[in-house]
Amino acid sequence: MLFCNIGLVDEIFDYKENMYVGIQGDRIEYIGKEKPAKDYGEEYDGSRKVLMPGLVNAHTHSPMTLLRGYAENLPLDRWLNERVFPFEDRLNCDRAYYGTMLSIAEQLKSGTTSSSDMYFFQDGVLQAVKDAKAKTNFSRSLVSFGDDDFYHNDRVKEALEAVEKYHLTENGRIKVDMCLHAEYTNTLKFIEQFGEYTKDKGLINHIHLSETKSEHENCKQKYGKTPARVFYDAGAMDAQTLFAHCVWIEPSDIELFKEKGASVAHCPASNLKLGSGVCDTYALLQSGINVAIGTDSAASNNSLDMLREMYLAAILPKGINNKADIITPKQILKMATRNGALTQGREDCGLVKEGFKADVIVLDLNKPNMYPDFDVINNIVYSANSSDVLLTMVDGEVLYRNGEFKYIDVEKVGYECNRIVGEVVKEVTK
Numbered sequence: 254m255l256f257c258n259i260g261l262v263d264e265i266f267d268y269k270e271n272m273y274v275g276i277q278g279d280r281i282e283y284i285g286k287e288k289p290a291k292d293y294g295e296e297y298d299g300s301r302k303v304l305m306p307g308l309v310n311a312h313t314h315s316p317m318t319l320l321r322g323y324a325e326n327l328p329l330d331r332w333l334n335e336r337v338f339p340f341e342d343r344l345n346c347d348r349a350y351y352g353t354m355l356s357i358a359e360q361l362k363s364g365t366t367s368s369s370d371m372y373f374f375q376d377g378v379l380q381a382v383k384d385a386k387a388k389t390n391f392s393r394s395l396v397s398f399g400d401d402d403f404y405h406n407d408r409v410k411e412a413l414e415a416v417e418k419y420h421l422t423e424n425g426r427i428k429v430d431m432c433l434h435a436e437y438t439n440t441l442k443f444i445e446q447f448g449e450y451t452k453d454k455g456l457i458n459h460i461h462l463s464e465t466k467s468e469h470e471n472c473k474q475k476y477g478k479t480p481a482r483v484f485y486d487a488g489a490m491d492a493q494t495l496f497a498h499c500v501w502i503e504p505s506d507i508e509l510f511k512e513k514g515a516s517v518a519h520c521p522a523s524n525l526k527l528g529s530g531v532c533d534t535y536a537l538l539q540s541g542i543n544v545a546i547g548t549d550s551a552a553s554n555n556s557l558d559m560l561r562e563m564y565l566a567a568i569l570p571k572g573i574n575n576k577a578d579i580i581t582p583k584q585i586l587k588m589a590t591r592n593g594a595l596t597q598g599r600e601d602c603g604l605v606k607e608g609f610k611a612d613v614i615v616l617d618l619n620k621p622n623m624y625p626d627f628d629v630i631n632n633i634v635y636s637a638n639s640s641d642v643l644l645t646m647v648d649g650e651v652l653y654r655n656g657e658f659k660y661i662d663v664e665k666v667g668y669e670c671n672r673i674v675g676e677v678v679k680e681v682t683k
Contacts, residue, residue, distance in 0.1 A: 254651070257288065259299020260618065260629060262306065264606040266583040268629045274304055276611045279424065279648035284607055301619040302643065303629060305586075306603050307366025307612040308559040309593025312459075312497040312518035312547030315370050315378060315389075316344065316352035318359070319674055320552035329465050329527045337552060343677045346377030351669040353381035356557060358661045361387070361653040363558040363639035366612040366646070369495065369518070369547070369597055371432050371459055373408075375415040383423055385660050388612065388647050390597045391415065392432035392459045395447070397439045403446030416456065426648060428457075428597065433489065435461040436480040437468050441487070448488025457598055458489060462496040465529045469501035481506035490515055495596045497547060499537070500530040507540050516543040516596040519588070521565035522556070523549030534588075535570045535579050545593040546585075558639045563589045567634050582634035611649035616641045 254276045261272040261284070275283035275293040283289045317337075324336030344352075349372070360368060367388040372378060375393055382389050393412035403409055412431060420429040431451050433439055439447075451458055463469040463480050472480045481502060484490050494515040499506075510517070519532045537544050546566050548557045567585045571577050594603030602610045618629070622636045645653040652659050 254295045254297055254649075255289070255293035256297045256299050256304050256615075259297070259615070260303035261605060262303065262586065262630070262633070264604045266586050266630065268303070272299075272304075274605065274613075276646070276649050279611055279650075281605060281607055281609050281611050281613070284605065297615075297644075299615075301617070303616045303618055303633070304605060304613055305616065305633070306590035306605055307614050307645065307647065308364045308563075308589050309545065309597065309603060310360060310365045310368040310547055310557065310559055311495065311516075311545035311593045311596050312520055312549060313356070313368050313370055313557065314372050314550035314552075315356035315368070315381075316349040316372055316374065317550035317552040318355045318557075319344070319348065319352040319670060319677070320550070321555045323674075324552055327527075329529060330467065332527060332553065339681050340677055343680045344374060346374045348673045348677070349374035349377035350381045351666055351673060353378045354385060354661060354666045355670050356551065357381060357385045357387045358658060358663050358666060359551075359557045360559075361385075361645045361658065361661075362642060363560060364614040364616070364642040364645055365557070365559050366614065367594065367597060367599070367602065369430070369459060369593075371434075371497075373411070375411065375419070379415075379419050379427060382427055386423075386426070386647065386650060386652055388426040390428045390430050390457065390459075391419070392430035392457075394432050394434045395439070395443075396434045397443035399440070401440060401443055403443050403450060420456075424648065428599075430457040430459045430495075431492075432459045433484075435464075435468070436472050436483055441476070441483070444483065444489055445487040448484070448491060452488055452491045454492065456492060457596075458492050458494040460484065460489070460494065460496055462499050463501040463506070464498035464524070466501050479503055479506055481509050485509045485513070493598060495545075497549075498524060498529070498532065500524050500532050504536075507537060507542065510537070510542050511540055514543075516545060516592070518545050518547040518596065519566055520547045520549040520562075521569055522562055523553040525565070526555075527553055531569055531573060533570075533573070534566065535574060538580070538584065543592050543595055544588055545596045546589045559589055560637050560639055560641075563634055582630050585634050586630065611646055613646050614642055615644040617643050
């Protein structure tokens with residue numbers, strides 16, 4: 254495909270007008286002001302449109318679209334124990350498949366080209382990813398109780414089976430990470446064994462961290478140190494690590510992130526909705542930490558719209574710090590694209606750059622909310638919404654275009670999700 258006369262968010266997040274971008278296979282082969290001589294197939298009219306890197310959802314739980322609207326107006330501990338866990342106990346691979354497919358559809362429609370997905374039922378989740386031709390880093394969430402041993406544990410066995418069966422499959426679109434759910438859902442012995450095992454496996458660790466004040470303070474009371482320090486001392490940060498939330502981290506934790514090169518997935522909507530607080534992204538960015546953006550699940554957000562998440566990530570630091578210029582739209586765009594790709598270990602993703610993977614989206618500038626054209630970058634961050642997404646391409650293949658999905662039957666998926674939810678609610682309330 255050749256994108257013609259299109260606006261472009263370039264590799265340094267500047268805006269350029271009337272550009273040509275040629276896609277060959279799964280890569281961006283040509284970017285320039287002149288139309289190339291090579292035939293790239295379909296010529297896409299880019300008039301009043303902008304091409305930009307696809308959004309990367311750095312932290313989500315795809316099957317939990319099934320719980321959208323089910324657990325409302327509760328703090329995290331009650332949200333989990335009273336509503337989420339009993340519902341999830343009734344899920345299986347088939348149910349997770351449809352929940353994931355619904356999630357993929359919503360994300361493609363709103364411009365997300367890759368996600369970091371923490372859950373279980375890996376065969377159901379990853380079959381949906383394969384069928385939809387989506388891109389994901391999946392990790393099987395691990396919890397431990399009592400005297401659980403990492404090396405003799407059914408959950409760990411499932412996680413390692415996922416690595417063996419799915420890691421780097423589908424031309425690299427599917428990657429498998431390792432995952433500890435959180436400090437408060439694991440024993441110290443198990444965390445230490447996790448750190449020992451993952452240290453030199455070349456996999457990414459994905460972990461919830463200091464999401465709520467009670468979680469953070471209870472850990473300090475229990476161990477005399479913060480959750481980040483627990484993971485650090487246990488060796489769980491010796492591999493590349495992505496921490497989700499980080500609402501209640503302390504300056505000393507940021508120093509640990511800096512030492513180990515850990516990344517943070519900022520989930521503003523979920524943290525606000527559950528009353529957990531707000532991550533201090535400014536402090537993290539000032540310290541050189543790689544900060545990405547995630548939606549968390551549809552159960553706690555309730556949307557998977559990364560454009561909406563970008564807006565929140567852009568305005569929250571301004572309000573919290575009473576400083577309007579504390580963070581720029583370019584920084585937010587980078588957080589939502591390139592930084593997210595780096596958390597996934599996808600060095601050739603997250604930028605519109607020759608040689609990079611063709612994970613790109615097209616936004617419609619011919620919308621009332623996108624006029625006037627004082628600054629298109631500002632408009633993308635502060636004004637754009639999911640309805641402005643015209644096209645979503647993953648690895649050079651158009652998966653969503655003008656309201657139509659290439660591989661997803663949304664009507665069927667919606668029907669199946671409603672059927673599943675009806676069955677589960679009956680089972681939970683028996």
